[in-house]
Amino acid sequence: MASIWEYANPVKFVRTADRVLPWLSGLSLTALVVGLVWGFFFTPDDYRQGATVKIIYLHVPAALMAINAWLMMLVTSLIWIVRRHHVSALAARAAAPVGALFTVIALVTGAIWGQPMWGTWWAWDPRLTSFLILFLFYLGYMALWGAIENDDTAADLTSILCLVGSVFAILSRYAVNFWNQGLHQGASVMRAGALAGDTAERVSNVYAVPLFICMAGFALLFLALVLLRTQTEIRARRMRALLMRERMA
Amino acid sequence: MIALLLRDLRLAVRAGGGFGLGLVFFLIVTVLVPFGVGPQTDLLSRIAPGVLWVGALLACLLSLDRILALDWEDGSLDLLATAPLPMEGIVSVKALAHWITTGLPLVFIAPMLGVLLSLPLEGYVWVLVSLLLGTPALSVIGTFGAALTVGLKRGGLLMSLLVLPLYVPTLIFGAEVARRGADGLAVATPLAMLAGISFGVMALLPFASAAVLRINLR
Numbered sequence: 422m423a424s425i426w427e428y429a430n431p432v433k434f435v436r437t438a439d440r441v442l443p444w445l446s447g448l449s450l451t452a453l454v455v456g457l458v459w460g461f462f463f464t465p466d467d468y469r470q471g472a473t474v475k476i477i478y479l480h481v482p483a484a485l486m487a488i489n490a491w492l493m494m495l496v497t498s499l500i501w502i503v504r505r506h507h508v509s510a511l512a513a514r515a516a517a518p519v520g521a522l523f524t525v526i527a528l529v530t531g532a533i534w535g536q537p538m539w540g541t542w543w544a545w546d547p548r549l550t551s552f553l554i555l556f557l558f559y560l561g562y563m564a565l566w567g568a569i570e571n572d573d574t575a576a577d578l579t580s581i582l583c584l585v586g587s588v589f590a591i592l593s594r595y596a597v598n599f600w601n602q603g604l605h606q607g608a609s610v611m612r613a614g615a616l617a618g619d620t621a622e623r624v625s626n627v628y629a630v631p632l633f634i635c636m637a638g639f640a641l642l643f644l645a646l647v648l649l650r651t652q653t654e655i656r657a658r659r660m661r662a663l664l665m666r667e668r669m670a
Numbered sequence: 671m672i673a674l675l676l677r678d679l680r681l682a683v684r685a686g687g688g689f690g691l692g693l694v695f696f697l698i699v700t701v702l703v704p705f706g707v708g709p710q711t712d713l714l715s716r717i718a719p720g721v722l723w724v725g726a727l728l729a730c731l732l733s734l735d736r737i738l739a740l741d742w743e744d745g746s747l748d749l750l751a752t753a754p755l756p757m758e759g760i761v762s763v764k765a766l767a768h769w770i771t772t773g774l775p776l777v778f779i780a781p782m783l784g785v786l787l788s789l790p791l792e793g794y795v796w797v798l799v800s801l802l803l804g805t806p807a808l809s810v811i812g813t814f815g816a817a818l819t820v821g822l823k824r825g826g827l828l829m830s831l832l833v834l835p836l837y838v839p840t841l842i843f844g845a846e847v848a849r850r851g852a853d854g855l856a857v858a859t860p861l862a863m864l865a866g867i868s869f870g871v872m873a874l875l876p877f878a879s880a881a882v883l884r885i886n887l888r
Contacts, residue, residue: 554835554838557831557834557835558835560831561828561831561832561835564828564831564832565818565819565828565832568819568822568825568828569821569822574821574885574886574888577885578818578882578885578886581818581878581881581882581885582818582832584878585814585836585875585878586835586836589835589836589838589839590835592839592867593835593838593839593842596838596839596842596843596863597838597842599842599843599846599859599860599863600842600846
């Protein structure tokens with residue numbers, strides 16, 4: 422075990438991923454089942470929100486991982502730009518659809534939660550809006566990966582897009598904050614509702630413990646999916662290379 | 671650099687239609703909005719600053735793929751890349767040329783279109799100022815998008831998908847300046863933010879665009 426850069430070797434990466442994957446998926450499945458079952462069936466109803474409070478077990482972990490997935494893509498993109506390890510670029514590519522899916526889950530569960538709580542499926546609240554923008558960034562990133570034929574060019578361009586996109590995503594986050602407060606003050610009532618659910622400190626322990634288990638489950642699920650997708654992509658590339666060699670011979 | 675700027679300007683004006691197209695598009699969008707939302711004057715005057723901003727943004731987007739695509743096709747981009755001018759300078763000049771041919775006319779036509787939307791009297795100067803400050807940012811960000819998609823067939827749609835999310839902060843602050851100005855409120859904060867975004871983007875994004883263009887020309 423010399424350094425983490427050993428895993429930049431695709432063969433080593435695939436072999437390790439093969440070994441780790443069953444454990445990761447098993448752990449993630451266990452955590453998700455325990456967390457969700459505990460959360461859904463063995464926690465009391467909230468005195469004001471009733472049973473709808475239990476959407477938190479899907480909503481918050483998904484939102485958490487949606488942001489962290491972009492963060493991971495940012496790190497792997499940087500590694501690709503600096504050290505040119507193909508596994509890193511592929512990991513960024515593999516993480517994008519997973520992150521986008523988590524973003525959709527967070528948005529949809531948020532809407533389902535918002536309907537009984539706020540009386541509306543959607544409000545142009547800063548949090549909601551910035552998540553929608555994050556989703557657009559994911560879409561653009563994936564579209565760019567899909568549009569370019571040369572793998573290395575695609576990796577280069579998407580990693581630069583990821584860097585620039587990160588800066589603009591943060592800018593949008595604060596711009597949106599500003600915009601809403603300047604626009605309609607009425608939304609602050611709704612924001613209070615969102616905040617009570619969104620900051621873990623304000624959640625009582627009865628709900629928090631299964632919530633943390635769910636977060637761990639989602640994180641492990643994300644890891645497992647990214648590993649699996651990266652591995653698949655490495656194998657697909659090797660197959661393509663072998664086919665090319667066959668045709669040349 | 672000046673020679674390149676003059677060449678781009680001349681090409682934009684003389685070679686086929688692209689020059690006025692953005693303006694006409696802006697006009698049509700502005701005319702279509704009252705058909706869409708109804709002719710009530712109070713409603714129109716309330717949404718006028720936002721409509722003008724969104725219209726200007728879309729008109730800007732329309733002409734983005736002309737920034738680099740034509741030069742890419744006839745190979746003059748390769749020539750430029752081997753010229754002594756650094757790539758950062760090339761993309762900056764390209765963005766400037768795009769702004770002069772698209773952004774600047776939009777800025778000056780916007781107050782006239784404001785009449786159609788019964789923009790409040792206080793709003794005219796702020797629409798003008800916010801567009802004047804904001805459209806350069808639109809051009810520079812658009813050049814980044816154009817550089818990303820320059821090598822692609824049918825890159826136009828993809829470019830809109832990439833560029834529109836990047837336009838969000840500029841649009842928010844720009845429209846906010848115009849709206850607050852029209853309502854007669856203080857505009858200092860969003861104006862400062864808009865200027866910050868605009869100048870920050872002008873200073874930093876050409877490096878990203880140049881890097882992207884170098885990759886695409888490899």
